[in-house]
Amino acid sequence: MKSKPKAWVMSADMGYGHQRAAYPLKDIATERIINSNSDKIVSKEDKKTWIKARAFYEWISRMNEIPVLGRFLFWLFNRLQEIKPYYPFRDASTPNSSVKFLHRKIAKGFGKSLLAYVSKERAPIVSTFYIPALVADYHHLPAVYCVICDSDINRIWVAKDPKKSKINYFVPCIHAYNRLLSYGVAEKQLFLTGFPLPKENIGGESSPITKKVLARRLVNLDPQKKFLSSHKSSIKQGLGKYFIFGAKPKPITLMFVVGGAGAQSDIGFELLKSLKHKLLDNKISICIVVGTHIGLKDQFSVFIDEIGLKSRLDKNLTILAELTKKDYFAKFNEQLNKTDILWTKPSELSFYSGLGVPIIMAPPLGAQEYWNRKWLFEIGAGSDQEAPEYVSEWLFEKLNDGRLARKAWNGFLNAPRLGTYNIEKILKNHGKE
Structure with missing residues (x-):
């Protein structure tokens, strides 16, 4: 059996995105995936800073749901993480105020407790959040890699002086790649890998699990065969033995x-x-x-009872909730193989379109999600939600005319899916150049 490359895999407990990107890299993690803001190796002083940042992040994320004042506060916050227009393409390497602030914090020792621990074993650092990568780079650790988690990013992901920085970047798409070039990152430090997706949803570089699941999904998504009839030969060529044109559709599963x-x-x-x-x-x-929000599970359970759907629980209506993010990601990936449609805000889950699942997009929250939404439109794998109160009408209209099947196929064809395997290959070759 071929040995896996080993790395110090780091993330941050800020929502789900950065940890979801780290989870597929668990096979190469030295000891464990280290959460840079909550792991036992993080100093008390650093944890205090992180706790304040996380509390603010979760508070401001909910503010957008509160009319007028809440939405105004969210708008102000969004201005801080604003991503400048892509065109005209220009040199955007000058550090902004956020970059300068973080640089000062790092210079005063913020994040150094992480390095004291990982220095005991020489291995590359792979971080799905920018702060651990920037800390390691500031202290001149060799072999620092940063995983980009969105289709576009703020300047804060790059060091104050990009010409001196040695951070390498694993990039999910060409848009983010070019943005990093504009921030001053040397092209030799950029690797267009694709976003790291779970192996349990792929099955290997030939994607046998993805193909098998997609073959079933396409049949369910196009009960009238409007899309399948006109694309039968290309789908058969792409999915091979897994695709059976005459298979009987089953009721769809919406996540x-x-x-x-x-x-x-x-x-x-x-x-x-x-x-x-x-x-x-x-x-x-x-x-x-609902992920690890157990209180939210209780809210949905009460609501389901109130509207007369309790009899459907654990039958064709389920609530996915786990106590830990590790267990949540495992269950989510398992459920995804049974899912036909993914309804989500355009977060890091936008890249899961590469598994051949069509995305119905809830409104984006934040600048990165605006660009993820744009990316999904460009590759033809996602569409905006219509009014949720009328989903019983518009969802089945999209099913009957084959639109959702088309988006599933577009995602499979146009979105990269081998990010995890590509990252492992690059790390395995690390130091051989």
Whole structure:
């Protein structure tokens, strides 16, 4: 058996995105995936700083749901993480105020407790959050890699002086690649790998699990065969033995994902009300994903009882909730192989379109999600949600005309899916140049 490369894999407990990107890299992690803001090796002083930052992040994420004042506060915060227009393409390497502030914190010792621990074993550092990478780079540790988690990023992901920085970047798409070039990162330090997706949803570089699941999914997404009839030969060529044109469609499974800070849960309540009779008639299965927000699970359970759907729980209506993020990611990936449609804000889950799952997009929260939404439109794998209270109408219209099947196929063809394997290859070759 070929040995896996080993690395210090680091992340941050800020919502789900950065940890979701780290989870597929668990096979190469030295000891464990280290959360740079909550791991036992982090100093008390650093933890205090992180706790304040995380509390603010979760608070401001929920503010957007509060009319007028809440949305104004969220707008102000969003200005701080604003990403400048892409065109005209220009030199954007000058550090902004956020970069300068973070640089001063690092210079005063912020984050150094991480390095004292990982220095005991020489291995590359792979971080799915910018701070551990910037700290390691500031203290001149060799072999520092940073995983980009969105299709576009703020200047804060790059060191104050990019010409002196040695950070290498694993990049999910060409848009982010070019943005890093504009920030002054040397091209030799950029690797267009794709976003790291879970191996349990892929099965190897030939993607046998993805193909098998997609073959079943396409049949369910196009019960009238509007899309499949005109693309039968190309689908057969792409999916091989797994695709059977005459297979009988089954009721679709919809997965709705509540945001990491519990944002947009109101959409989940609305879609359940609208799809109540479809659930009672077994015309659809729904999985509400609340992650590690157990309190939110209780809220949905009460609501499901109130609208008369308790009898469908653990049948064609489920709530996915776990106590730990590790268990949550494992269950999420397992459920994804049974899912036909993913309804989520355009977070890091946008890249899961590469698994051949169509994305229905809830409104974006933050600048990065605006660009992820744009990217999904460009590759043809996602569409904006219509009014959630009428989902029982528009969802089945999209099914009957084959639109969702088309988006699933577009994602499979146009979105990269081998990021995890590509990252492992690069790390395995590290030091051989």
